[in-house]
Amino acid sequence: MSSAPGFLINCWHAIVLSFWLLIFKGLNRVKVIGSKNIPRKGEPGVMLLYNHISAIDPFLVGVTAMPFFSPIWWRAPAKEELFDFPIIRNIIASWGAFPVSRGKRDLKAITKMTALLQNSVVLIAPEGTRSTTGQLQKGKSGVGKIIYDARPKSIIPVRMRGVERILPKGSIFPRIGKTTEITFGAPLDMNRFYALPESIETSRKIVDAVMEAIGRL
Incomplete structure (x- = not known):
């Protein structure tokens, strides 16, 4: 009986993957x-x-990368306002999302993401909020701290183009017949930063290196 919850979760994840594979x-x-x-x-x-x-x-990144990680599921932060609505909260939580406060340094979320990296694949948007122009924004130093504290086994930069055509800002239903592109870069070597003392400056250097790598893709 103890395996039933895990089986049901895996079935739900398969449904979610199938839905987004159909969309994308x-x-x-x-x-x-x-x-x-x-x-x-x-x-x-x-x-x-x-x-x-x-x-x-995150769904495009997840469905594209997860066949290589299966049965490990991804985890990703979502703005905490979404968790104020019970139905939405339950749905996105079942997809692996967890709340994070935007516009301030959320130490609780940083600690959670660091812990999640021990047994999950974590998806993060270093910019923290959507770009309205498609141009890269400055990354958040909190992401640099997560990397410094967690020392992930592998850090992969990802660049997407055209996803906003499938679901433009303000839209509820995805569009069809659109083309999008996703590029996975080579793993980043952060060892030079791990040798530095823990500080805001070090975290900033780390996330700047990440954004530079994304920008090259």
Whole structure:
């Protein structure tokens, strides 16, 4: 009987994956570049850091990368306001989302993400909020602290283009017949930063290096 909850969760995750695969690859077209850079071992401790241009960004990253990680599920932060509504809270929590406060240094969320990296694949948008122009924004230093504290086994920069055409800001239902592109960069070596003392400056240097890597994709 103890295995029943895990089985049901896996079934729900399969339904979620199937739904988003239909949206992205059945009703739209996704061009994937650099899939060789995604770790194939299916181990936790991997961090995927992506540019943020649409509310559905983490789902595109997840369904594209997760076949390599299965059965490990991804976890991703979501703005805490979404958790004020019970139905929405239960749905997004079942997808692996957890609340984070925007506009301030959320130490609780930083600690949670650091802990999650021990047994999950974590998806993070370093910018913290969607870009309305498609241009990269400055990354949040809190993401640099997470990387410094957690020392992920693998840090993969991800760049997406065109996702906002599938679900424009303010839209409820996804569009069809659109083309989007997702690029996975080579794993980042952060060892030079781990040798530095823990500080805001070090965290800033780390997230700046991440954003620079995303910008090169």
